[in-house]
Amino acid sequence: MKRTAPYLSNDALGRELTAAIAREDSSTAVVLDHIAEYDERKLYRPAGYPSMFAYCVEALHRSEEAAYKRIRAARAARRFPVIFDMVGDGRLHLSGVVLLAAHLTEDTAQELLKAAAHKTAKQIEKLLAERFPQPDLPTRIVPIASAPVAPPTEELSLRTVDEVAPRRSELSLRTVEAPQAPSRPEDRSIVKPLAPQRFALQVTIDEELHQDLRYAQELLSHELSPGDVAAVLKMAVKALISQLEKRRFAAADKPRLGQTQRGKTVRHIPAAVRRAVWKRDGGQCTFVGENGHRCAERRYVQFDHALEVARGGDSSVANLRLRCRAHNQYTAERAFGADFMRHKRIAAAETRAAGTSAG
Numbered sequence: 555m556k557r558t559a560p561y562l563s564n565d566a567l568g569r570e571l572t573a574a575i576a577r578e579d580s581s582t583a584v585v586l587d588h589i590a591e592y593d594e595r596k597l598y599r600p601a602g603y604p605s606m607f608a609y610c611v612e613a614l615h616r617s618e619e620a621a622y623k624r625i626r627a628a629r630a631a632r633r634f635p636v637i638f639d640m641v642g643d644g645r646l647h648l649s650g651v652v653l654l655a656a657h658l659t660e661d662t663a664q665e666l667l668k669a670a671a672h673k674t675a676k677q678i679e680k681l682l683a684e685r686f687p688q689p690d691l692p693t694r695i696v697p698i699a700s701a702p703v704a705p706p707t708e709e710l711s712l713r714t715v716d717e718v719a720p721r722r723s724e725l726s727l728r729t730v731e732a733p734q735a736p737s738r739p740e741d742r743s744i745v746k747p748l749a750p751q752r753f754a755l756q757v758t759i760d761e762e763l764h765q766d767l768r769y770a771q772e773l774l775s776h777e778l779s780p781g782d783v784a785a786v787l788k789m790a791v792k793a794l795i796s797q798l799e800k801r802r803f804a805a806a807d808k809p810r811l812g813q814t815q816r817g818k819t820v821r822h823i824p825a826a827v828r829r830a831v832w833k834r835d836g837g838q839c840t841f842v843g844e845n846g847h848r849c850a851e852r853r854y855v856q857f858d859h860a861l862e863v864a865r866g867g868d869s870s871v872a873n874l875r876l877r878c879r880a881h882n883q884y885t886a887e888r889a890f891g892a893d894f895m896r897h898k899r900i901a902a903a904e905t906r907a908a909g910t911s912a913g
Contacts, residue, residue: 587631602842647675744757855877
């Protein structure tokens with residue numbers, strides 16, 4: 555971009571800055587409108603992404619915080635379209651919409667939005683505190699460590715991460731608001747890259763886990779140095795993964811004879827098949843978008859039948875694949891129709907609710 559601002563007079567610079575801000579506000583409202591519609595149509599799914607948040611971050615190259623704000627604001631504006639106008643003419647900023655979103659209802663929206671016009675984020679926080687008072691926070695006294703001065707080996711092993719990655723302030727990012735709100739990183743634990751293949755981990759643990767960690771160090775004292783907490787965590791996580799894989803793929807590798815088919819339905823997937831499909835697909839959604847992008851989602855992945863069971867498909871390795879929840883639903887909607895699948899989900903929810911009530 556060729557800079558022009560250095561060549562403007564003071565008065566002209568002020569006018570141009572004001573005009574540029576107005577254009578930015580108008581463009582932001584347009585972006586929100588497009589995000590709201592793209593999100594509503596779930597077009598991120600055929601593009602190969604599991605969520606609107608993933609699409610904004612990975613395809614549109616927005617930061618996590620920028621994506622969160624825009625999706626949150628776009629969803630609020632879709633419910634209350636006046637937000638598009640307020641953002642477009644500069645009466646309301648994105649941070650303000652995010653703060654207001656959880657409190658906007660048919661009864662409160664008009665008054666709240668009017669009261670929030672041209673207010674800063676802190677002023678909107680005060681406005682919300684007055685209208686929706688919260689109980690006092692519990693009193694806590696938290697010791698703050700002074701600058702480290704050659705602490706003992708074990709103390710160093712438990713505090714090293716805090717020294718590398720200090721505690722975040724209250725402005726740090728918050729967690730996922732599922733299922734409607736887009737993802738936000740969590741501030742209770744921090745994984746921060748320090749160097750190639752090296753990461754700092756900061757997490758708060760309770761007394762029970764602290765004692766277990768110390769006990770594990772004692773048991774491994776002949777194998778590991780006293781301060782090598784990372785090695786203990788690595789061994790623990792490896793063991794946990796092994797346990798979780800056994801649970802997910804069924805613990806019994808050799809079922810007792812005569813019981814392999816008892817009570818099994820056509821949808822039953824044998825443990826050996828689960829393991830083979832999981833390994834082949836790399837534990838990742840296999841959906842590939844129209845642009846050739848493969849979905850990168852590894853959370854909430856499900857086993858999906860390429861040829862549906864209702865159409866004669868079996869639970870073989872060749873007919874199974876991994877799909878994330880979003881693309882599993884998308885594939886089913888394409889096969890059976892969106893209305894049919896929506897009614898199926900409603901019926902399933904009602905069945906679960908009835909079962910819960912009966913219990």
